[in-house]
Amino acid sequence: MKFAIISVTSEGRKLSEQILSNLKNDPTVIEVDVFHKNVKNTLNTKFHDYDCWIGIMATGIMVRSICPLVKSKTDDPAVLVAGENSKHVISLLSGHGGGANHLAVKLAGIIGAIPVLTTATDLQGKMGIDTIAYQYWLETNNTFLVKKMNQHLTEDGKIDLYLPPNFRFLENHPLINRSYQIHSWDELFIRASLAGEDLDLFPKRMVAGVGSKKGVTEEQVFFAIRSALQHLHIPSDRLDALATAEIKKDEDGIKLAAVKAGLPLEIVSLEEIKGLNHPECTPSNLVEQEFGIQGVSEPAALISAGTQSRLILRRTAFNGVTVAVAVRTN
Template sequence: MIALVTLSATGAELAATLHRRMAGSALYIHSAVAPAPADAERFERSADLLARLFATVDGIVFIGPCGVAVRAIAPCLQDKYSDPAVVVLDVGARHAISLLSGHEGGANDLALTVANILGAEPVVTTTTEAEKRIIVGVGCRRGCSAEAIAAAVRVGLARAGTDLTQVRYLASADIKADEPGLAAAARQLKLPLRLIASEAIRNCTQPFNEQALVKEKVNLPGVAEPAALLAGRRTRLILPRIIHNQVTVAVAREE
């Protein structure tokens, strides 16, 4: 179970959005916030609530100041193998921070899930993940198989002179959120899937090759190249889009 905890009315709106999209989640909203969803549990002190939740949930998404979250969970900490995943999200939905139990507890994956739903930036500081600098952007037709996507990714990486061990994200547009083949390919390749908001792609200021056909079909100037560029920081394309078995792949590297 994932606990969605917030102290503010703005945070409650974000929590409600996450609750609708995340199976097995539960809402916890401070008693001072009005109104609140009927299925939300109310609480008075975040420290008391988090102490109770710490031993019973798989993960906590705390929507509010990072300092408040740190002070509240500090007395509860045991070790990275037993502590639940903790993610902190600011009320502006700008950053989803993997705060605690990033790798072993699943906070890195939870931060990515939250970021994909809200269009936030996932913040992962785990050394083994932060060292990876390659992002593979993917565009595919509806119903494309996981095998075709995975094969195209491998071909693209080979042409770019790199491999799966260096890949930080598989990236695509948010309109592909319900594409089962893409999600399955990410699992098959053991890569996190980052979904970029369509509006961010339309407003992308980095140079990429715009595609008239993509614009006509999904109202986006492109998918693979802008997704690869926008999924990281200080990125540049090291492999412009290629098409392999009807799957479009582009590779970017963070500098």
């Protein structure tokens, strides 16, 4: 995710630096920038450049500043507001679809605050349709039906949820079991049904890129993939493929881990990696010196995920194995 932190006072600025220091060590954070003062001008020019805005200021300042910029549930970034005394973090905008509720809890844990959530489904311990879409990288555009279904959940109703094979892991999710009647089917997308109306949720293509030292074992690679996905709170079933560079195509550990995970292994050529110019890639000096390419796991994930893909987990190392995860956004 791409975070922006903005403050207005000297104490707020200190808190911004504390948050920045923590987020930089989070592999799910791809970019984080800090701004100070000039709130309206900064938001006017950069509001939709980030996935989440953290305002260290009075809620009223943030509300007045973002009002002209708000578009829709599907387009707006998450917006959080925290007091400079670190006592509360408010989920202000895009609580479900933008992940503000989840991120408010995350930020509260960083600064020792109490998260403030106001969405009815969360207050009742239910998992809204748009929360499922956010957590598992699903796409839907029918915001009216999302609202109708979430309202039904808050009134203690249940919704029929049809799961394809690679999403059967949701059958054991306690919040989903409380809110949905689970069915299995063989389509490639999830369907939520209420009173004859269907809402389809289409998975965005998700790929884990894998690099490694020579001679790694199947167990090392599989452990690394599983550990990496824990940062995203998703199982390996959610992946569509593993990918690696052609220089690693003969690594038995990577090939056997793909078989164990039940995923295709896609090989990305060196020419494709050399031709990739993606702002989210972090070059590896070691790989560049030895093979003349910027890296393995990040570019392999991005290329295999497809055009207009983005990293959701930057390169992370686990005992001789590196893993990065990318999703296609279009």
